[in-house]
Amino acid sequence: xxxxxxxxxxxxxxxxxxxxxxxxxxxxxxxxxxxxxxxxxxxxxxxxxxxxxxxxxxxxxxxxxxxxxxxxxxxxxxxxxxxxxxxxxxxxxxxxxxxxxxxxxxxxxxxxxxxxxxxxxxxxxxxxxxxxxxxxxxxxxxxxxxxxxxxxxxxxxxxxxxxxxxxxxxxxxxxxxxxxxxxxxxxxxxxxxxxxxxxxxxxxxxxxxxxxxxxxxxxxxxxxxxxxxxxxxxxxxxxxxxxxxxxxxxxxxxxxxxxxxxxxxxxxxxxxxxxxxxxx
Amino acid sequence: xxxxxxxxxxxxxxxxxxxxxxxxxxxxxxxxxxxxxxxxxxxxxxxxxxxxxxxxxxxxxxxxxxxxxxxxxxxxxxxxxxxxxxxxxxxxxxxxxxxxxxxxxxxxxxxxxxxxxxxxxxxxxxxxxxxxxxxxxxxxxxxxxxxxxxxxxxxxxxxxxxxxxxxxxxxxxxxxxxxxxxxxxxxxxxxxxxxxxxxxxxxxxxxxxxxxxxxxxxxxxxxxxxxxxxxxxxxxxxxxxxxxxxxxxxxxxxxxxxxxxxxxxxxxxxxxxxxxxxxxxxxxxxxxxxxxxxxxxxxxxxxxxxxxxxxxxxxx
Amino acid sequence: xxxxxxxxxxxxxxxxxxxxxxxxxxxxxxxxxxxxxxxxxxxxxxxxxxxxxxxxxxxxxxxxxxxxxxxxxxxxxxxxxxxxxxxxxxxxxxxxxxxxxxxxxxxxxxxxxxxxxxxxxxxxxxxxxxxxxxxxxxxxxxxxxxxxxxxxxxxxxxxxxxxxxxxxxxxxxxxxxxxxxxxxxxxxxxxxxxxxxxxxxxxxxxxxxxxxxxxxxxxxxxxxxxxxxxxxxxxxxxxxxxxxxxxxxxxxxxxxxxxxxxxxxxxxxxxxxxxxxxxxxxxxxxxxxxxxxxxxxxxxxxxxxxxxxxxxxxxxxxxxxxxxxxxxxxxxxxxxxxxxxxxxxxxxxxxx
Numbered sequence: 001x002x003x004x005x006x007x008x009x010x011x012x013x014x015x016x017x018x019x020x021x022x023x024x025x026x027x028x029x030x031x032x033x034x035x036x037x038x039x040x041x042x043x044x045x046x047x048x049x050x051x052x053x054x055x056x057x058x059x060x061x062x063x064x065x066x067x068x069x070x071x072x073x074x075x076x077x078x079x080x081x082x083x084x085x086x087x088x089x090x091x092x093x094x095x096x097x098x099x100x101x102x103x104x105x106x107x108x109x110x111x112x113x114x115x116x117x118x119x120x121x122x123x124x125x126x127x128x129x130x131x132x133x134x135x136x137x138x139x140x141x142x143x144x145x146x147x148x149x150x151x152x153x154x155x156x157x158x159x160x161x162x163x164x165x166x167x168x169x170x171x172x173x174x175x176x177x178x179x180x181x182x183x184x185x186x187x188x189x190x191x192x193x194x195x196x197x198x199x200x201x202x203x204x205x206x207x208x209x210x211x212x213x214x215x216x217x218x219x220x221x222x223x224x225x226x227x228x229x230x231x232x233x234x235x236x237x238x239x240x241x242x243x244x245x246x247x248x249x250x251x252x253x254x255x256x257x258x259x260x261x262x263x264x265x266x267x268x269x270x271x272x273x274x275x276x277x278x279x280x
Numbered sequence: 281x282x283x284x285x286x287x288x289x290x291x292x293x294x295x296x297x298x299x300x301x302x303x304x305x306x307x308x309x310x311x312x313x314x315x316x317x318x319x320x321x322x323x324x325x326x327x328x329x330x331x332x333x334x335x336x337x338x339x340x341x342x343x344x345x346x347x348x349x350x351x352x353x354x355x356x357x358x359x360x361x362x363x364x365x366x367x368x369x370x371x372x373x374x375x376x377x378x379x380x381x382x383x384x385x386x387x388x389x390x391x392x393x394x395x396x397x398x399x400x401x402x403x404x405x406x407x408x409x410x411x412x413x414x415x416x417x418x419x420x421x422x423x424x425x426x427x428x429x430x431x432x433x434x435x436x437x438x439x440x441x442x443x444x445x446x447x448x449x450x451x452x453x454x455x456x457x458x459x460x461x462x463x464x465x466x467x468x469x470x471x472x473x474x475x476x477x478x479x480x481x482x483x484x485x486x487x488x489x490x491x492x493x494x495x496x497x498x499x500x501x502x503x504x505x506x507x508x509x510x511x512x513x514x515x516x517x518x519x520x521x522x523x524x525x526x527x528x529x530x531x532x533x534x535x536x537x538x539x540x541x542x543x544x545x546x547x548x549x550x551x552x553x554x555x556x557x558x559x560x561x562x563x564x565x566x567x568x569x570x571x572x573x574x575x576x577x578x579x580x581x582x583x584x585x586x587x588x589x590x591x592x593x594x595x596x
Numbered sequence: 597x598x599x600x601x602x603x604x605x606x607x608x609x610x611x612x613x614x615x616x617x618x619x620x621x622x623x624x625x626x627x628x629x630x631x632x633x634x635x636x637x638x639x640x641x642x643x644x645x646x647x648x649x650x651x652x653x654x655x656x657x658x659x660x661x662x663x664x665x666x667x668x669x670x671x672x673x674x675x676x677x678x679x680x681x682x683x684x685x686x687x688x689x690x691x692x693x694x695x696x697x698x699x700x701x702x703x704x705x706x707x708x709x710x711x712x713x714x715x716x717x718x719x720x721x722x723x724x725x726x727x728x729x730x731x732x733x734x735x736x737x738x739x740x741x742x743x744x745x746x747x748x749x750x751x752x753x754x755x756x757x758x759x760x761x762x763x764x765x766x767x768x769x770x771x772x773x774x775x776x777x778x779x780x781x782x783x784x785x786x787x788x789x790x791x792x793x794x795x796x797x798x799x800x801x802x803x804x805x806x807x808x809x810x811x812x813x814x815x816x817x818x819x820x821x822x823x824x825x826x827x828x829x830x831x832x833x834x835x836x837x838x839x840x841x842x843x844x845x846x847x848x849x850x851x852x853x854x855x856x857x858x859x860x861x862x863x864x865x866x867x868x869x870x871x872x873x874x875x876x877x878x879x880x881x882x883x884x885x886x887x888x889x890x891x892x893x894x895x896x897x898x899x900x901x902x903x904x905x906x907x908x909x910x911x912x913x914x915x916x917x918x919x920x921x922x923x924x925x926x927x928x929x930x931x932x933x934x935x936x937x938x939x940x941x942x943x944x945x946x947x948x
Binding site for chain 2: 117118119130133217218233240248255
């Protein structure tokens with residue numbers, strides 16, 4: 001479907017449209033954050049500590065006099081980049097493994113999917129923490145850790161429909177005529193598994209933002225002074241009684257980002273995958 | 281059913297083996313010399329200490345032998361000793377499990393109790409403009425960062441109910457009321473996303489059931505809509521609920537691990553964060569292995585319960 | 597009714613014998629559709645006496661299933677009903693839901709098209725058959741179970757005693773339909789509505805199940821409203837046939853008369869379009885031009901005007917009134933061109 005028809009249907013979907021707008025705002029904030037942020041997120045101003053929301057500081061300041069809005073805008077940059085990177089890794093690696101497993105079949109299929117089962121067996125945060133314990137903290141490693149956590153989700157998601165497509169006559173024929181794995185998978189299979197993958201990408205972005213914030217909140221993810229929403233929330237706890245708005249707004253910012261992507265994904269599912277939408 | 285159970289048990293053994301291998305290899309994946317890094321936080325590194333630690337962890341043996349010793353030890357309940365304190369890892373974990381599992385379990389029960397009436401309400405409000413509102417609220421709940429909710433709860437209680445013991449943990453056996461008061465806030469915070477998730481699933485499966493052919497058959501028998509909703513539809517709608525409980529438990533546990541940090545609860549989450557900070561890898565390995573093991577077994581039980589409730593599940 | 601006399605006589609009149617069992621007058625139903633409110637039934641009238649077997653035929657979307665659902669009070673949410681449905685001396689239009697619940701499954705029952713999905717998957721068959729017995733006749737569970745077994749035997753379920761504790765997913769489509777018929781007949785209703793009861797079944801089973809229904813209806817003296825799109829089913833199973841199109845009954849009469857005369861152009865179209873054995877290979881079946889219009893698009897006058905080959909401007913002026921066919925008051929059709937449309941029928945008659 002072309003872009004214009006897609007947006008027309010999205011508009012009629014309402015829920016998906018609201019989600020699209022919120023997600024767009026979050027992504028724009030992440031992309032343009034440094035340009036539109038009114039202050040330097042790291043600049044301390046001792047005389048402007050603990051200020052409530054006002055005309056000069058829309059969302060107030062923290063215990064170092066740093067501007068909350070500017071810090072949130074920069075924090076979005078970290079959150080969205082890490083989440084995008086994580087989901088990108090999971091989609092490419094996981095989706096690729098799932099497609100190859102479906103294409104190969106036999107023992108290679110079983111081996112790959114068994115490995116994915118093992119990864120899925122861990123509660124997500126435990127696996128992420130374990131990976132970070134190996135790699136060490138930091139934004140990049142956080143993205144990598146979340147990416148590993150989500151890899152089996154995409155492997156499973158890609159394998160199911162890929163098996164169906166590979167059993168279709170014309171695809172089987174393409175295979176018999178000697179189309180290589182990459183050619184068959186790229187030309188015939190991938191387009192047919194895109195819809196559920198796209199929906200899952202959006203929904204995964206939503207939870208990846210939450211996981212990134214959780215890990216940073218625990219002090220294992222993004223490290224100071226890089227602005228990060230989870231870190232902001234964690235740091236603000238000590239001065240909560242003096243400047244509660246920092247906690248309120250940084251948490252709200254996490255919620256907004258996660259909410260936007262989830263709502264958008266929910267709407268996308270209605271549009272791209274009606275069968276799936278009925279089940280939820 | 282027997283065959284199915286056996287098959288699932290075999291699956292379980294495979295998965296647990298895989299988990300144990302990954303957890304075992306964890307330390308080997310650490311870039312650089314793991315022992316040096318472990319000792320990195322300590323000031324007096326001597327070659328003797330490094331060698332001693334190497335032997336203590338068993339790093340001087342071939343890898344498969346190391347794994348075998350570690351696995352058989354784990355099966356006997358011996359997960360090694362904590363590097364710094366020298367206490368058995370198993371003991372440290374056992375001391376921390378109750379708090380984490382108590383909150384997880386209470387949050388699950390709370391989420392189930394709340395989502396049933398909410399799901400029925402949401403299903404009955406179908407077909408109106410309220411549908412969009414219900415959906416949006418459910419997604420807000422689903423994406424609520426529970427640690428943020430915890431922080432806010434803590435803030436409001438410290439202002440309006442300053443005498444409420446909001447922080448820390450006492451075992452139920454020692455002080456039942458004090459225990460419940462302390463776990464109440466983290467339990468509520470952690471269960472909210474699950475309430476939203478379960479409500480959403482219950483609502484859509486209720487609607488699907490209510491529009492099904494067999495509900496029409498029941499109505500043609502003269503069964504009233506109320507009886508239908510509570511007797512037929514709810515029972516059938518519980519099946520998708522049960523299937524997601526396993527997955528939801530994973531999220532729940534993740535939420536608890538993080539929220540322990542907010543309420544200073546000495547649970548598994550704080551143990552892990554502490555272990556990472558002091559590079560206590562044997563302890564970290566032990567925690568990940570034990571909690572994941574419990575999680576995998578609980579998931580198996582949920583699957584078996586599902587197969588037992590729904591006669592249509594194919595066991596072949 | 598009490599537990600002491602669970603078996604009532606199906607025909608037991610609640611009012612004077614003179615009043616028919618079911619009298620539907622000018623039944624109108626409007627539905628909520630994605631395109632706004634639509635008139636789905638536009639003045640349906642007919643009468644059923646005890647022991648009558650009446651068929652309702654037409655293409656999908658003509659309102660025949662909706663008529664059955666309206667009789668059972670099972671219309672979809674947002675449906676509005678006007679007109680009159682008197683059943684057993686009682687007006688059913690405007691009946692409260694709990695009164696409907698007392699009628700359904702007791703005095704009137706319905707069998708649906710899809711046996712594969714119509715049974716509750718989480719209860720064994722016996723309990724599903726027993727449910728109306730417990731509900732309406734207040735039997736205890738032991739008596740209800742015994743009665744359920746008797747009902748399974750009556751619908752000629754093979755190995756009935758074993759099926760009592762079987763799960764629906766263990767039964768074949770034909771067996772499930774037998775269970776559903778047993779459920780419908782459990783309380784000895786006065787009226788049975790069967791909506792395409794055999795459409796989902798194999799051809800060999802179709803006849804068997806229809807004969808079963810026919811036999812049971814005859815045995816119990818109940819009235820049958822059989823809904824189908826299959827002319828053959830009508831010819832063999834009902835005494836009277838009503839042809840529906842666009843939410844109205846366009847032709848009604850004794851089955852033999854309707855099939856012999858094919859008075860309404862739509863009836864003739866239906867008849868010509870039916871597949872038959874013995875046609876030379878490659879013969880194209882004549883079809884009715886166009887397709888069933890969406891409810892909202894129905895023309896103002898005769899609903900069939902847009903697809904009829906003898907349409908004139910008068911057809912679109914007003915909905916045609918029923919006209920006796922060939923002077924037979926018992927056989928009527930709603931067409932202002934009856935005489936003209938009768939003419940070519942002679943040829944078809946030989947074919948029939």
